Amino acid sequence: MVSPFLGIPYAQPPVGDLRLRRSRVLDSQFDGGKYEAKEYSPFCPGIGGDNVGFEQSEDCLTINVLRPAGTTENDALPVGFWIYGGGFQMGGNADQRYNGSYMLQRAVEMDKPFVYVQxxxxxxxxxxxSSNELRAEGNVNLGLYDQRLALGWVQDNIAAFGGDPSKVTIWGESAGAMSVSAHLLGYGLQSTPLFHGAILESGNPFTSSFASPEAIQPRFDSVVESAGCSGSDDVLACLRGVSFKTFNESASPWSWSPVVDGELISAYPSDVMAQGNFVRVPILVGELLHCVPVANTDEGSAFGSKGINTTEQLVENLGVRYPNLTSDSVSGLLEYYPNDPSQGCPFNTGDGVLSTGLQDKRSNAIYGDIQFGAGRRFLAEQFSAAGQPVYSYRFDQPAENATVQTGTTHFVEVAYVFSYPFKTANTLGTRPGDAELAHLVTSQWISFIVDGTPNNNGVDGAPTWPDYRDGAANFVHRRHGSVIETDDFRKDGIALINGLGWQAGV
Incomplete structure (x- = not known):
């Protein structure tokens, strides 16, 4: 059994004049000194399918706390702090795919209870x-600062729920993992009291490139004009004063993501890590086989450019997505990622080409490694070199409804991590071995949150997950038998990518 506390405000509602400002701590007590934490709050407004069917509101800055039934204030349990993904465009803590109840039940079975926070x-x-005006106010990357304030809330309040503020593991998938990366590199610090471990699923400091202020300003100016604020003496005050409908319709044509702000994101991640300025904590990091290391095998199937039929088209597309790439870098990528479908992504699918484009498997492999694979390996290398335990994985189990086109693509591991048994768009499979694989993955994640290692999982016959410090290796998750592999695939191509730095906008 699980005791849930839902929809707890951790900040002042970011509405009215607080729109487009960093979130602020609550400055008043709840009515009567109590809060009925019985219902999920609305999602924060976003653009994308994850928000469909959910109520959305600007007044959305809340936390959910789930704990094993019977937990008391003095139990001092470890804490898992979950950050949802969604490309920084969508998502919410009421999404049932992130229901932690089944993990908590398994944690109690393992005698490793913890508190789950969303x-x-x-x-x-x-x-x-983002814009020059918002930068001057210090009001960019607001979603990341929301997370930071929530981590502070956990430090101040989680003990009352039976959690230990000194044993917090931050944990996320996709944009959630990119958020975890931002906190690992936050302010260029090497230590922080906010967390003591990190789990990154299909995301790392280099998954998202950072647009320059010069590239972003025209988009902001178009928002101002569309909202009817271009003639205002104070365009930000105007944007804060228009209706949400007007604001949203003006801003939604553009995709907005984190930027280098000189504070939380102090510089390009490649420069921050080169200087050794990252928080020293144990990490568990991975990818899917979606052609992206540190995640799933074929991450690239979700993020590669499609409709690529010739090398010339691929070169042109690389120039559009990464305009700072030099001709030597492009030539290197073409050499290490040849026009050979048998080497492309989805991997291990032979000589067949994808229906979308003759060189789309090549495109998938390149973009998958740029956004996921290379960064995962670099992160593992840097943290292990700094003396921190690192557990790297590659999730190599396609979803039940996967095709040759998708392979083991983005997000597929989430259902296995949470052991969520009900049908969703990214559902847990019902094939022989699916339940057993979910049992293993869930148990490994619990073991890491509680003990700092995935190996105290209590699953008979599970391979020992090696520490990256003892040699570069990945735990490869498969329903028909998980294995350990040396982490040296696509060695030359990934080494080239990890040397790109500013050329890739990271």
Whole structure:
């Protein structure tokens, strides 16, 4: 059994004049000194399918706390702090795919109980609108600062729920993992009291490139004009004063993501890590086989450019997506990622080409490694070199409804992590071995949150997950038998990518 506390405000509602400002701590007590934490709060407004069917409101900065039934204030249990993904454009802590109840039940079975925390943070334009005007105020990357404030709330309040504020593991998938990366590199610090471990699923400091202020300003100016604020003496005051409908319709044509702000994101991540300025904590990091290391095998199937039929088209597309790439870098990518479908993504699918484009498997492999694979390996190398335990994985189990086109693509591991048994758009499979794989993955994640290692999982016959410090290796998750592999695939191509730095906008 699980005791849930839902929809707890951790900040002042970011509405009215607080729209497009960093979230602020609550400045008043709840009515009567109590809060009925019985209902999920609305999602923060966003753009995308994850928000469909959910109530959305600007007044959305809340936390959910789930704990095993019978937990008392003095239990001092470890804490898992979950940050949802959604490309920084969508998502919410009421999404049942992130229901932690089944993990907590398994944790009790393992005699490793913990407290599960979910945070709502602003996404899309409300969370990541950027401009010279907002930079001057210090009001960019608002969604990340929401998360940071929520981590502070945990430090101040989680003990009352039976959690230990000194044993917090931050944890996320996709944009959630990119958020975890931002906190690992936050302010260029090497230590922080906010967390003591991190789990990154299909995301790392280099998954998202950072647009320059010069590239972003014209988008902001178009928002101002569309909202009817271009003639205002104070365009930000005007944007804060228009209706949400007007604001949203003006900003939604653009995709808004984190930027280098000189504070939380102090510089390009490649420069921050080169200087060794990252928080020293144990990490568990991975990818899917979606052609993206540190996640799933074929991450690239979700993020590669499609409709690529010739090398010339691929070169042109690389120039559009990464305009700072030099001709030597492009030539290197073409050499290490040849026009050979048998080497493309989805991997291990032979000589067949994808229906979308003759060189789309090549495109998938390149973009998958740029956004996921290379960064995962670099992160593992840097943290292990700094003396921190690192557990790297590659999730190599396609979803039940996967095709040759998708492979083991983005997000597929989430259902296995949470052991969520009900049908969703990204559902847990019902094939022989699916339940057993979910049991293993859930148990490994619990073991890491509680003990700092995935190996105290209590699953008979599970391979020992090696520490990256003892040699570069990945735990490869498969329903028909998980294995350990040396982490040296696509060695030359990934090494080239990890040397790109500013050329890739990271």
């Amino acid at each position: 945070v709502n943070y602003r996404t899309s334009s409300l969370g990541f609108l």
